[in-house]
Amino acid sequence: xxxxxxxxxxxLGEGLPDATVVEWLVQEGQTVRLDEPxxxxxxxxxxxxxxxxxxxRLLRVAGGPGTVVxxxxxxxxxxxxxxxxxxxxGHATGHHAHAEPAASRPAAAPAPxxxxxxxxxxxxxxxxxxxxxxxxxxxxGGAKAMPAVRAxxxxxxxxxxxxxxxxADGVITLQDVRQAAAAGxxxxxxxxxxxxxxxxxxxxxxSRTPVSASGRxxxxxxxGRSLPGQPEPLAGVRRNMARVMATAQAxxxxxxxxxxxxxxxWRPGNDLTARLIRALVAACRTEPALNAWFDGETLTRTLHPxxxxxxxxxxxxxxxxxxxxxxxxxxxxxxREAIERLRRQVEARSIPASELTGYTISLSNFGxxxxxxxxxxxxxxxxxxxxxxxxxxxxxxxxxxVEAHRILPLSLSFDHRCVTGGEAARFLxxxxxxxxLPD
Numbered sequence: 001x002x003x004x005x006x007x008x009x010x011x012l013g014e015g016l017p018d019a020t021v022v023e024w025l026v027q028e029g030q031t032v033r034l035d036e037p038x039x040x041x042x043x044x045x046x047x048x049x050x051x052x053x054x055x056x057r058l059l060r061v062a063g064g065p066g067t068v069v070x071x072x073x074x075x076x077x078x079x080x081x082x083x084x085x086x087x088x089x090g091h092a093t094g095h096h097a098h099a100e101p102a103a104s105r106p107a108a109a110p111a112p113x114x115x116x117x118x119x120x121x122x123x124x125x126x127x128x129x130x131x132x133x134x135x136x137x138x139x140x141g142g143a144k145a146m147p148a149v150r151a152x153x154x155x156x157x158x159x160x161x162x163x164x165x166x167x168a169d170g171v172i173t174l175q176d177v178r179q180a181a182a183a184g185x186x187x188x189x190x191x192x193x194x195x196x197x198x199x200x201x202x203x204x205x206x207s208r209t210p211v212s213a214s215g216r217x218x219x220x221x222x223x224g225r226s227l228p229g230q231p232e233p234l235a236g237v238r239r240n241m242a243r244v245m246a247t248a249q250a251x252x253x254x255x256x257x258x259x260x261x262x263x264x265x266w267r268p269g270n271d272l273t274a275r276l277i278r279a280l281v282a283a284c285r286t287e288p289a290l291n292a293w294f295d296g297e298t299l300t301r302t303l304h305p306x307x308x309x310x311x312x313x314x315x316x317x318x319x320x321x322x323x324x325x326x327x328x329x330x331x332x333x334x335x336r337e338a339i340e341r342l343r344r345q346v347e348a349r350s351i352p353a354s355e356l357t358g359y360t361i362s363l364s365n366f367g368x369x370x371x372x373x374x375x376x377x378x379x380x381x382x383x384x385x386x387x388x389x390x391x392x393x394x395x396x397x398x399x400x401x402v403e404a405h406r407i408l409p410l411s412l413s414f415d416h417r418c419v420t421g422g423e424a425a426r427f428l429x430x431x432x433x434x435x436x437l438p439d
Contacts (some may be wrong), residue, residue: 007053007054007075008073016044016071022068025049027058059079062074127336145171256412257425278434281433290414292304309323322342375411389410412426
């Protein structure tokens with residue numbers, strides 16, 4: 001008697017409808033043990049190493065590198081090894097030689113995942129479909145955590161011995177690990193030593209090859225996908241960007257207001273990105289209507305007492321918008337440190353998914369490359385985005401002659417469904433006034 005097990009792609013922790021195969025770490029016909037790395041999948045947020053849900057021989061897979069697999073669709077089929085413990089036991093498809101093949105049986109639809117189940121699907125016990133049994137927490141080196149939590153900590157470079165547990169009986173939870181990774185307070189020694197130099201405000205972050213939880217370099221562009229003149233399916237970040245932008249364009253009544261900031265009074269040493277964020281915070285205090293979320297279906301608006309800035313970061317894989325939390329509470333040094341931390345996490349594709357959502361207003365500094373003005377897209381539920389263009393020098397009339405001033409072009413897009421033209425103009429005026437200060 002042989003048993004087969006169908007493994008369906010779980011929700012990889014982001015609620016996205018699909019993911020893209022980057023690299024199969026086990027080939028068809030090879031054997032794999034429970035929890036060993038099976039396949040690297042690219043989502044809109046990261047390259048995720050999915051572990052094997054059972055021990056056995058890999059019979060067939062959904063497709064090679066570049067294949068887009070829908071969440072809940074068949075990812076792989078296994079022949080179980082009866083000599084090995086199986087979390088999947090009792091849920092596998094068993095048959096004798098003359099029984100109906102597993103491939104002909106309809107797959108059960110995956111059940112909705114809770115927050116706890118969902119988190120486990122990222123790098124540990126795949127339980128989002130309700131098909132696999134739970135694991136128990138293990139105490140190693142004084143840190144008590146489930147295997148899924150340990151795997152996530154390895155992926156994010158977090159030293160569990162430095163994480164404060166919030167779970168029952170001193171168990172470290174997935175949320176504890178995510179918070180430690182976001183705060184940068186518990187970096188593992190090997191990750192800290194390998195950290196790259198921080199990116200500057202005037203230079204785009206350098207692209208680095210993402211690595212898996214086990215340290216294996218992973219390709220984000222599978223070979224053979226980018227052939228000139230041939231259609232190429234969008235994957236990962238770009239695929240999600242296409243969805244988000246199409247939705248935003250269909251929902252938002254977009255209006256853009258532009259003006260120039262005069263930086264002539266700036267003293268040496270000013271940090272352009274940090275100053276832009278400070279000016280954004282000042283404007284949010286002046287006109288809170290732009291630091292808000294809007295629900296177009298219920299026509300309700302939420303004004304935020306804090307300012308979380310979505311900072312657009314350009315990468316070869318696509319656009320990331322990490323949230324710089326509590327920007328209104330940080331001084332210039334704190335802003336620079338937060339900017340550098342977010343850039344490093346984006347470069348390494350190690351930024352927690354929770355840090356790519358929930359911002360209250362957005363900032364784009366596209367001018368580091370080229371361009372003066374733009375019509376940046378507002379992504380719901382936010383209602384505004386400020387974009388800075390390329391710095392230039394301009395002759396400005398002054399009493400007794402002219403002076404060459406540094407000019408920064410600005411473009412403010414807002415959702416005219418809930419923001420008036422007067423509110424947007426006063427907001428932009430407040431940005432200009434703050435940027436005009438010496439420091």
